[in-house]
Amino acid sequence: MGEFKFWMFLAGLGIFLFGIYMLEDSIEKLSGKAFKRMIRRYTSNSFRAIGSGVFATAILQSSSAVSLMALAFVSAGVIGMSQAVGVIIGSSLGTTITSWLVASIGFKVNIEAIALPFVGVGGLGLIFFGKTTRYTQISRLLVGFGFLFMGLDYMKESVELISAGFDPATLKSFGLWAFILSGLVLTAIIQSSSATIAIVLSALYGGLISFEQGSAMVIGAHVGTTVTVLLGSIGGNIQKKRVAAAHLFFKLTTAIIAWILLPVLVYLSMTIFHFENEPVLALAMFHTLFNVVGILIFAPFILPYTQAIEKIVKVTPTNIERHVQKLDAEVPEGAVGSFGIELQRLHRLVIHYNTGVWSVDANLIVQLEPEDIEIVGETKPGSEAQYQLIKQLYENLLAYSVRLHRLSLQQEEADKLNHYLSSMRLAMNSVYSMQEAREYVGELESSSNPLIKTYFHRYRKNLLEFYSLIIKETHSELSVVEIGEEFQKIKQKIKDQDEEITHAGFQDIKDARIEQRHLLRLLSAQRSYYQSCRQAANAIREYLLSKTITEAH
Known part of the structure; x- marks a missing residue:
């Protein structure tokens, strides 16, 4: 096992939270009537909100980033809680695109390639447009978004030696629950379900673990992404905390359903879709299937679900x-x-x-x-x-x-x-x-x-x-x-x-x-x-x- 770089992790957390702050603040100042109408139009009903979440995650290759954007929009009053929940539910399906890319062509997301252009363009914008309020806020939004990714990258890098030294095969004697827990913890530590799934796919490809064990780790990684959103809700208003709670309950419920239906989903992935000889692609299919099941269950009930969350996560009287x-x-x-x-x-x-x-x-x-x-x-x-x-x-x-x-x-x-x-x-x-x-x-x-x-x-x-x-x-x-x-x-x-x-x-x-x-x-x-x-x-x-x-x- 490698070394945990504490100060790098702390710096990453600080940059990450500062990026969230800049993102929210700039969105709030930019959110004029036209901007709010545009965002609300694309999230006007549950299915549009879910579709927006799928599309945005497929483009950005990060469900965490999309979920954090939803938190920022809620905090700034641009969208309501039910719309944000729809986006977050959609993002869970969008993240399966990464699984398919990793499984099919070994694609690996380079976070620096995303973060640096945002910080560079945004930073120059802050200098050149310093006295022009609208362009200044656009520049701050870009810098905030870049810092969000950069902070995640720092946190991931601070523990990458630990993850690199992690061998899933050591868990074989502990049963499937150990694989679920390891997927959850590993994702929480390295702040990326995509990275965890890449590790799982590598282990599966090398024959170190069985398909069922790999599936269990993917379920755990699915829940582990909630840590990033919970971090993003720190210091936020009640709506942010409610959206973070809705995200957590959705992920937990979907994971429980996936666990209960594990034999069925494994059968569908391996046999019905004819991936018996392609376990890596079968695992990407498994990841997609249980996210689709989760969306089909939650999509018709987004409004009552958000109302239930509002009752559970109560406001402390001011x-x-x-x-x-x-x-x-x-x-x-x-x-x-x-x-x-x-x-x-x-x-x-x-x-x-x-x-x-x-x-x-x-x-x-x-x-x-x-x-x-x-x-x-x-x-x-x-x-x-x-x-x-x-x-x-x-x-x-x-x-x-x-x-x-x-x-x-x-x-x-x-x-x-x-x-x-x-x-x-x-x-x-x-x-x-x-x-x-x-x-x-x-x-x-x-x-x-x-x-x-x-x-x-x-x-x-x-x-x-x-x-x-x-x-x-x-x-x-x-x-x-x-x-x-x-x-x-x-x-x-x-x-x-x-x-x-x-x-x-x-x-x-x-x-x-x-x-x-x-x-x-x-x-x-x-x-x-x-x-x-x-x-x-x-x-x-x-x-x-x-x-x-x-x-x-």
Whole structure:
């Protein structure tokens, strides 16, 4: 047996996890509407998702890489859990292509040939496109994908002497269970079922093990791939952990079925498909057959399967969930009133996030209360972490509102709740729009062109004035008509500012004071900024209209 290279393994694990992080982060920042539509289209139903998993694995020659990509897409909110499970199930069949290649032509995947181009092209992209956000994120995605493979390669290389010195024939006296266990452990260590299967095929070809023993090792290798995905879910959100669990249960179930049907599958592989004299090809057929059986069993039940996983892998309540769970939804009047208080909290957090994106001190506009701080913690205003917490609060309040709708509400309370829900939805849409603007804000702020920085500070000044104005309106006692008039003025003002900046931008490019690429970034930021402010104004208007209902009734 060879030497275990600890530091190489640790470096490989670090590079692997860093690659996962870069992959997820870049996917999240790249996942605009068009990108999400494309991915969702190819995974829109169970069979499409499975087909995508088969195809992607056949191309990349790594079910682990495809499964990790599915984890990244789930974490970034691009696809749902059932779609990711479909992709993962498909990837298990796609990986049999490697078995056929190894068995038929002795093909061996060179991970360096995959990793180095990704890292090289992505690294150069980060240097040359450093100030162009979209291309920067594409470059980070390439580097992340390359690091993912490179980390796997380091981990495999760190233990390759161990695997090279492993002789499956030494297990002959222990029975088939020992072969299953060895296939599992070997795959978990070297992070590649393909490498394990190559070892098994070599041993089978050399007559060191029987076909049944080789089949048992392939079953073990099938389960061993789950370790890579479990590693990829480390530090992830609950959806990632659920997908990793779904992957584990699928692999375990398929392995158990393959074990139970082992005599039948061996007979089919050797006799029905006429591979009696080609045990290596017969083993590739065995690998394919039990994966097909697994897919046929799971494919019709992906949705109930994912629902069962969601019940098994439960969410540990966060500060937000514990906070919302304290609200009483049993007494209608008090429940709607509590919802109104939480809506005001959401508004404060939205203001802090939206202004934080533009580096405006929201404390100049509105102070957070102690319970607000408990929800967002020490997260930086305008950061991705704060965005996720606000989104989580919104989702929990939305779930709470469903409970309220089941109550027998008086007409007054029902009308008020409808205004609250409309206000909450508009406030969150405002955050979504500002999240899109965040992509361009960094470029404006760090631009070497003084004129672009002038635009950036102009946005900040307008944003401070806008939120100061609508907060002032929340403390006013206005009638329905007055609310309509005041907010029409506010929306007209932000529209005028939008047109002024757009006109100034075109004039500056006409006078050659800024480049066309700067104008495109400026207009993209302006569009999202304007939409966010308009939605925020409408959110506050809906909240103020809710306050007039008692008087109207």
